[in-house]
Amino acid sequence: MPYSFLPHTADAKFQADGTTLEEAFSSAAEAMFSVMADPAKVKPVYEEKISVEGADKKALLYAFLEELLFLLDTKKFLLNRIISISIAIKEDKLILDATAAGDIDLEQYEIHGEVKAVTYNEMEITEEEGKVTVQVVVDL
């Protein structure tokens, strides 16, 4: 599993990794949704395109995860996985384009928690040779 949860009293704190920044971001998305419903159990019957930008990598990660929460609230979108994702520099900011697969029929899944928001609390992005790890705390 490319993510794991760390002790945190009130909220959910996780670390997610990948071989690239994009992969780590994808793992982070799955980690966030796992608080609510097991992504592996969600059927990939529906796709959403995501396009966000940020001044730096942390802001980009924040914007990406928040967009997914926005899709949950407005389209009832539950994540199975990120099918494709690319991060690039455009002028003086970072842009991210991705396609997320999941389901919008919430009734059939056991949803057991609610992620209210992404936070910058203890957010970390660590890039090493062949491994990128992100750490995020989400507000429950």
Next chain:
Amino acid sequence: MEIKKISPLIWEIPRQGNMHVPGTIYASEKLLGAMRRDNTLQQVANVAQLKGILKHSIAMPDAHNGYGFSIGGVAAFDIEEGIISPGGVGYDINCSVRLLRTNLSVDQIMSRRTQLIDSLFKNIPSGVGSDGKIKVSREMLMDVLEKGAQWAVEQGYGKKEDWERTEEYGMMKADPRAVSPRALQRGAPQLGSLGAGNHFLEIQKIDTVFDPITAKAFGIDQKDQVTIMIHCGSRGLGHQVASDYIKEMEAKYGHEGLPDRELINAPIQSELGQKYYGAMSAAANFAFANKQMITHWVRESINRIFGDTEVEVVYDVCHNIAKMEEHTLNGERRKVCVHRKGATRSFGPGRSELPDVYRSIGQPVILPGSMGTSSYVLLGTKTSEEISFGSTAHGAGRVMSRSEALSKYRGEDIRKEMHDDGIEVKAASWKGIAEESKYSYKDIDEVTRVSNELGIGKLVVRVKPVGVLKG
């Protein structure tokens, strides 16, 4: 971190480094111990570094690690020189709790308890991403953001006596246009829904009356009297408002020099600071409207099953909010901006903010416990105005992370345990029950004992749950 003991229930983080003021922790030794184990104390010290903070940075007895400000944190800032910070309010703007009293006794409802819970579950939308059951146009939503609970009553949800017994009369002076289209999009489908996580609706019985005179004034002095608590907030709309303004404030003011990025803020008197306050108030109104609608549906369910029943609002209090208030500092009356994140206002007698019916005695303060444990009603005091900017705790803070709770407890077992304790739970998921059980929370009895002994909120009654509804 150096902590000085001032008295058995008062501790101080002495002014040091970049702190403008000291930190004050209101807690017993036991509760302080829990705070030492996470980042709470550092967060209290961090807040003391913010511009314009007055007197002290405060932690309530139930304080625990938050982001930026700890949850259970109170800080007041000078209105001219000080800052306003979304992190000091929280993402769930106006997460709040309303207490209803009835003229039913618990033995009158037990035989039809399951029926009542099922009816409430059907009548009141709840759950993650749950939609409300009315179609909300953009225009309607702007009205909601402007008028809060008063909008809801105008639409036929309940009566004006309900908002008369609500903090801010259920309507803060707001700036709905300061709420982004994105926040509106998240909020529109969710108006009139309970949400999930630690939000709930509880059917309770009065278990102990500590102060019969005040309890009588509040209308909750009969042992076994049935009460109902509704705990929820501003849903996705509030979360988005918080997020939007954190982003905007960071873009405009940056986070350099801040001990924590999440302490992002703007001067209260700046355009952005004023805009945030207006948007925050609009989100607060959304939460007020929400609980007003839910109140109406609670009445419907109760009347349907038990016939014509008295169901009245006792009071409705905010615990994630910033307020412009007047407080006395060094003998002088001053205008300040009080941030209460996971803390509740606790005004004593004489405050103009209180409804006529409570102005001579002080306000009811509602402290919801965790699922399956007691909740409390306290009385606000003059002492709280003197030592905590008129604030007390908000309920039981967490001690165990959700992941730990899930690894230790099974929802089915918790449900059975609660059933053996006489509590019926209906939740959208077993795991939700495991995450929210009493084992995850601080001892609320201890929190309220401390509040009572300090005099920042005096014990009036304790209620125990007999039925719980969770999204």
